[in-house]
Amino acid sequence: MTGKWYEEFYNELGEKYDNEPYTRGTKGEVDFIEHELNHDRSKRVLDVGCGTGRHSLELARRGYTVVGIDLSRSLLERARSLAREEKLEGVEFIEGDARKLNFTDEFDMVISICEGAFSLMETDAMNYQILEGIYNALKDGGKFILTTLHAAYALTHELTGDFDIVTSRSRFTMEAKDETGDAKKFFCEERYYTCAEVNWLLKSIGFSRVEFFGCKLGAFNRNLKPSKNDFEILVVAEK
DSSP: OOSOHHHHHHHHHGGGGGGSGGGTTHHHHHHHHHHHTTTOTTOEEEEETOTTTHHHHHHHHTTOEEEEEESOHHHHHHHHHHHHHTTOOSEEEEEOOGGGOOOSSOEEEEEEOTTTTGGGOSSHHHHHHHHHHHHHHEEEEEEEEEEEEBHHHHHHSOOSSEEETTTTEEEEEEEEEOTTSOEEEEEEEEEOBOHHHHHHHHHHHTOSEEEEEEOOTTOOOTTOOOOTTOSEEEEEEEO
8 A cells, every 4th residue: 555544445435435334414403503603504614534524515405605625536536526426506526635735714614523633544643734724725704613532432332452551642553455355354443532532633723612412323412511421522723
């Protein structure tokens, strides 16, 4: 493998990505996103780590203007194909690195759902780069919605693979089948975060308000408090 594990893995998934169980809650999650936008269809949204564009496409179906960005060419091809099939306007998909976002004061909201690119980076410094780019992309008063892996869950539940309690990183092996049906093995690593860490990161970059909620698939809700049983935490921050 010549690229990072996540580049290789998600390129192998392609169309199969939309069959993964964690993609089943899209409409309910977009209900929450739309509520945070006050149902104002004049607002522009940036989707970082958009994958096959499931949130971007659903927002475009509801009349919002959306830009999705992802490293995976195969996932983006799927997103563009779906947009063409549905003749959706107002949605654009860009191949690019989330650490090198080149937007300034352009979006009313940035979303990065199902970790997006955030938990996959090899170092905390790379994750900081992603957050800085997101902050710069937002207009003043704009919102950032993030879901990220929850360290409290990792500390209280048995994970597949090895979890390093010092670095809060999990290392594990996954398999994906390529187009010929042959299985390929991937050695993966993900970073789990506490609410306190995410709060410090976002506040140090300049976000004025950071809120944390429980993260239920397809049922994002401001009335849910974070729990150790939440595999992810839901974060809403304001510039």
